Amino acid sequence: xxxxxxxxxxxxxxxxxxxxxxxxxxxxxxxxxxxxxxxxxxxxxxxxxxxxxxxxxxxxxxxxxxxxxxxxxxxxxxxxxxxxxxxxxxxxxxxxxxxxxxxxxxxxxxxxxxxxxxxxxxxxxxxxxxxxxxxxxxxxxxxxxxxxxxxxxxxxxxxxxxxxxxxxxxxxxxxxxxxxxxxxxxxxxxxxxxxxxxxxxxxxxxxxxxxxxxxxxxxxxxxxxxxxxxxxxxxxxxxxxxxxxxxxxxxxxxxxxxxxxxxxxxxxxxxxxxxxxxxxxxxxxxxxxxxxxxxxxxxxxxxxx
Amino acid sequence: xxxxxxxxxxxxxxxxxxxxxxxxxxxxxxxxxxxxxxxxxxxxxxxxxxxxxxxxxxxxxxxxxxxxxxxxxxxxxxxxxxxxxxxxxxxxxxxxxxxxxxxxxxxxxxxxxxxxxxxxxxxxxxxxxxxxxxxxxxxxxxxxxxxxxxxxxxxxxxxxxxxxxxxxxxxxxxxxxxxxxxxxxxxxxxxxxxxxxxxxxxxxxxxxxxxxxxxxxxxxxxxxxxxxxxxxxxxxxxxxxxxxxxxxxxxxxxxxxxxxxxxxxxxxxxxxxxxxxxxxxxxxxxxxxxxxxxxxxxxxxxxxxxxxxxxx
Amino acid sequence: xxxxxxxxxxxxxxxxxxxxxxxxxxxxxxxxxxxxxxxxxxxxxxxxxxxxxxxxxxxxxxxxxxxxxxxxxxxxxxxxxxxxxxxxxxxxxxxxxxxxxxxxxxxxxxxxxxxxxxxxxxxxxxxxxxxxxxxxxxxxxxxxxxxxxxxxxxxxxxxxxxxxxxxxxxxxxxxxxxxxxxxxxxxxxxxxxxxxxxxxxxxxxxxxxxxxxxxxxxxxxxxxxxxxxxxxxxxxxxxxxxxxxxxxxxxxxxxxxxxxxxxxxxxxxxxxxxxxxxxxxxxxxxxxxxxxxxxxxxxxxxxxxxxxxxxxxxxxxxxxxxxxxxxxxxxxxxxxxxx
Numbered sequence: 027x028x029x030x031x032x033x034x035x036x037x038x039x040x041x042x043x044x045x046x047x048x049x050x051x052x053x054x055x056x057x058x059x060x061x062x063x064x065x066x067x068x069x070x071x072x073x074x075x076x077x078x079x080x081x082x083x084x085x086x087x088x089x090x091x092x093x094x095x096x097x098x099x100x101x102x103x104x105x106x107x108x109x110x111x112x113x114x115x116x117x118x119x120x121x122x123x124x125x126x127x128x129x130x131x132x133x134x135x136x137x138x139x140x141x142x143x144x145x146x147x148x149x150x151x152x153x154x155x156x157x158x159x160x161x162x163x164x165x166x167x168x169x170x171x172x173x174x175x176x177x178x179x180x181x182x183x184x185x186x187x188x189x190x191x192x193x194x195x196x197x198x199x200x201x202x203x204x205x206x207x208x209x210x211x212x213x214x215x216x217x218x219x220x221x222x223x224x225x226x227x228x229x230x231x232x233x234x235x236x237x238x239x240x241x242x243x244x245x246x247x248x249x250x251x252x253x254x255x256x257x258x259x260x261x262x263x264x265x266x267x268x269x270x271x272x273x274x275x276x277x278x279x280x281x282x283x284x285x286x287x288x289x290x291x292x293x294x295x296x297x298x299x300x301x302x303x304x305x306x307x308x309x310x311x312x313x314x315x316x317x318x319x320x321x322x323x324x325x326x327x328x329x330x331x
Numbered sequence: 332x333x334x335x336x337x338x339x340x341x342x343x344x345x346x347x348x349x350x351x352x353x354x355x356x357x358x359x360x361x362x363x364x365x366x367x368x369x370x371x372x373x374x375x376x377x378x379x380x381x382x383x384x385x386x387x388x389x390x391x392x393x394x395x396x397x398x399x400x401x402x403x404x405x406x407x408x409x410x411x412x413x414x415x416x417x418x419x420x421x422x423x424x425x426x427x428x429x430x431x432x433x434x435x436x437x438x439x440x441x442x443x444x445x446x447x448x449x450x451x452x453x454x455x456x457x458x459x460x461x462x463x464x465x466x467x468x469x470x471x472x473x474x475x476x477x478x479x480x481x482x483x484x485x486x487x488x489x490x491x492x493x494x495x496x497x498x499x500x501x502x503x504x505x506x507x508x509x510x511x512x513x514x515x516x517x518x519x520x521x522x523x524x525x526x527x528x529x530x531x532x533x534x535x536x537x538x539x540x541x542x543x544x545x546x547x548x549x550x551x552x553x554x555x556x557x558x559x560x561x562x563x564x565x566x567x568x569x570x571x572x573x574x575x576x577x578x579x580x581x582x583x584x585x586x587x588x589x590x591x592x593x594x595x596x597x598x599x600x601x602x603x604x605x606x607x608x609x610x611x612x613x614x615x616x617x618x619x620x621x622x623x624x625x626x627x628x629x630x631x632x633x634x635x636x637x638x639x640x641x642x643x
Numbered sequence: 644x645x646x647x648x649x650x651x652x653x654x655x656x657x658x659x660x661x662x663x664x665x666x667x668x669x670x671x672x673x674x675x676x677x678x679x680x681x682x683x684x685x686x687x688x689x690x691x692x693x694x695x696x697x698x699x700x701x702x703x704x705x706x707x708x709x710x711x712x713x714x715x716x717x718x719x720x721x722x723x724x725x726x727x728x729x730x731x732x733x734x735x736x737x738x739x740x741x742x743x744x745x746x747x748x749x750x751x752x753x754x755x756x757x758x759x760x761x762x763x764x765x766x767x768x769x770x771x772x773x774x775x776x777x778x779x780x781x782x783x784x785x786x787x788x789x790x791x792x793x794x795x796x797x798x799x800x801x802x803x804x805x806x807x808x809x810x811x812x813x814x815x816x817x818x819x820x821x822x823x824x825x826x827x828x829x830x831x832x833x834x835x836x837x838x839x840x841x842x843x844x845x846x847x848x849x850x851x852x853x854x855x856x857x858x859x860x861x862x863x864x865x866x867x868x869x870x871x872x873x874x875x876x877x878x879x880x881x882x883x884x885x886x887x888x889x890x891x892x893x894x895x896x897x898x899x900x901x902x903x904x905x906x907x908x909x910x911x912x913x914x915x916x917x918x919x920x921x922x923x924x925x926x927x928x929x930x931x932x933x934x935x936x937x938x939x940x941x942x943x944x945x946x947x948x949x950x951x952x953x954x955x956x957x958x959x960x961x962x963x964x965x966x967x968x969x970x971x972x973x974x975x976x977x978x979x980x981x982x
Binding site: 037040041042044045048049052053055162163165166167168169170171174175177178182269270272273276287288291294299302303306307310311314 | 370480483484486487488489490491492493495496497499500501572576579580583584586599603606607610613614617620621624625627628629632
Binding site for chain 1: 704706730734735736737738739742743745747750751752753754755756764765768769800802813816
């Protein structure tokens with residue numbers, strides 16, 4: 027177990043290095059950072075001076091390694107535009123993104139697990155077909171369009187919910203639904219498939235033969251086994267939600283790091299973009315590892331306790 | 332004891348009648364399956380309709396049935412669609428946008444953009460993913476490890492963010508979007524092709540071919556490929572839908588196709604300013620996206636259902 | 644031995660039928676079988692795969708699939724008519740008055756919970772919620788079924804036990820609430836031959852000790868000879884021969900029973916080097932209207948009257964068989980002569 031985790035950690039670190047290197051090279055192909063820092067009023071000499079000061083005249087790989095070195099020490103530089111330490115800017119906003127992501131995945135689970143379970147109890151029934159229809163529709167619905175439609179209906183016409191900002195908890199309702207529903211089809215299908223398989227298994231027959239009440243059979247015996255892959259998938263989707271929050275945060279003006287990355291890209295604010303890409307990649311890596319560990323923990327057959 | 336039995340979850344065994352054992356021809360079975368599968372039919376019909384729209388749009392324009400989507404008539408900007416009470420212009424059934432371009436024709440031409448992006452991206456990413464996946468699956472060992480690392484690295488990347496950064500770096504245009512998406516969306520292809528190749532590699536007929544001395548590329552092309560076509564088409568439809576949605580999102584944020592190209596995502600961006608008064612400017616392009624993606628998904632699901640049974 | 648006093652009769656079944664609608668019509672896997680089980684008595688239901696014996700046991704417990712229809716002229720359990728019992732009523736009988744042991748010990752236990760948990764939950768559901776009491780009972784029964792260091796075993800997971808051990812756990816689980824009737828559906832089929840003997844021996848002992856009735860379902864005649872008091876031979880959904888086991892084995896009358904017995908070597912009777920027999924043909928389709936003897940398409944002694952067979956023949960000592968042949972003719976009908 028320990029050796030496995032260690033190996034995964036090393037690979038994860040390598041992945042992060044490659045991802046950040048790629049992003050770094052990419053960003054340096056776009057706008058001239060010296061211009062961004064100098065601003066529109068800067069003269070040519072100022073820009074040259076900035077270039078020398080920041081080391082932009084050095085080759086790209088050298089710049090990357092010095093960035094990497096400082097990053098490992100926790101210094102992600104300063105925003106070109108806001109002149110604020112990147113770490114500070116991110117820590118101000120990351121909480122909102124984490125909150126949104128967490129709420130979104132919880133929403134997805136609250137909808138998909140009961141729906142998938144009910145569908146599995148009566149396969150091919152009306153409810154089952156309805157659930158599968160919802161899944162198909164959900165997968166085709168573009169998130170940002172859904173968000174816009176919700177804003178129009180719930181925010182403008184009916185005025186039930188606020189359409190912008192992040193101060194009240196109500197601000198999070200629409201973004202949560204807009205972000206979360208997209209995971210629902212996959213999770214629901216997996217729950218349904220898992221439950222159908224589990225409900226047909228011998229140990230469920232044994233449980234019924236013991237005279238246990240139906241809800242005990244369903245929840246204690248069936249769901250406990252069927253849910254294992256679902257939880258693992260949910261961990262991966264959580265990662266997608268954290269990374270996919272950019273559009274939602276922008277639409278709802280919810281200023282988390284998704285919104286920040288959009289803002290930074292508009293301003294060619296490379297250090298910020300670089301740091302956020304790294305963060306998103308780390309989320310994914312950590313969450314997939316967590317998914318595997320969850321799998322091993324929940325299924326007594328996999329690991330040796 | 333030979334008996335043709337099937338069993339259900341509780342161990343109940345039923346028997347097939349003689350009629351069920353004697354099967355009708357594979358073609359009529361296939362036809363039957365296609366027509367019984369409503370979602371496949373729906374998806375196929377809608378998809379064909381949209382493709383037809385996209386292909387025939389220039390014809391309609393030449394015939395004068397629809398306007399030129401780039402034609403700006405500033406005097407007639409922000410006309411309302413036909414169901415509105417005031418300010419309706421009969422020449423423009425669905426109204427006009429903020430610079431006076433006809434909305435209906437932009438919607439119809441928008442399908443060209445989406446389909447173009449969907450197909451091209453699917454082809455590019457399909458190619459990349461298949462090459463990577465088959466190589467990894469066939470050679471195994473170190474090669475497999477390297478490809479796995481590449482796949483994991485790609486999966487760790489926040490695609491949307493990096494795509495935006497790429498567009499900033501190389502400029503926003505249809506070509507850049509297609510290339511960037513094509514270079515990013517190959518992961519599912521790679522994973523699926525890898526696992527299929529691994530399974531196929533161990534099948535008997537491949538072993539026989541190798542025993543006969545067939546060279547490696549020959550085996551890959553002639554023996555493994557036909558076996559794999561059905562899974563490939565299913566993943567292709569998924570990625571196509573994915574690409575269309577991603578382009579729309581990118582264009583919506585301004586990091587995709589640029590004005591005046593009639594992309595549905597871009598139309599959503601433009602419509603956002605007017606969302607309080609002209610909700611239809613947001614509803615219509617999004618609905619088109621939804622219908623197209625829905626049709627592709629249903630078609631893909633149906634394709635899988637129809638072809639899967641054939642292989643039993 | 645069986646006690647003929649009527650208050651010792653645990654289960655009384657008459658003309659049990661099971662119908663299942665399928666796409667080709669209605670399937671009749673069980674077509675009117677009757678039997679009874681008393682305290683301390685073991686009834687063996689014998690037949691090949693597909694004859695309906697497993698379905699019969701499931702129907703007694705009320706565990707048939709939803710589409711199946713069960714009917715019977717009489718279905719009394721502990722004196723009560725359970726034919727129209729609701730699911731809730733049946734559920735209150737299962738595990739406590741009637742228990743079942745299944746064929747596949749490897750998959751019949753939930754892999755996510757310890758065996759202690761699974762043992763105790765039956766007790767706590769039906770008898771008492773007291774954990775300590777349930778645990779003690781579990782330990783007691785695990786020791787009874789021959790599992791050593793029982794208290795430690797409670798914390799183990801099913802995947803940590805062998806097939807034979809798991810089956811013993813299943814037996815213990817079936818006994819947790821002291822049932823009146825145990826239905827064992829092919830309890831030893833998935834086990835090694837040596838373990839088989841142990842398990843059967845165990846079941847017989849426990850049955851005696853707890854004064855339970857037992858229905859043993861199997862396709863293995865060797866087992867039947869060892870443990871059963873009564874035998875019911877099933878073929879294609881109906882009973883072809885039944886009676887006390889010494890009588891049926893001593894003088895088998897139905898051609899199917901005789902054919903089956905030829906298939907197994909009987910210690911003491913079968914000669915060295917003699918060919919083991921087989922019964923050629925396959926079980927007929929049980930969909931739609933059926934009449935007459937269902938064995939006639941495989942029977943070496945079939946004749947025209949077989950299509951009109953409707954009544955069984957009773958011989959007084961509890962021996963009943965369904966064949967057009969008179970007892971003497973049937974007793975002499977030898978498969979080897981015809982093969």
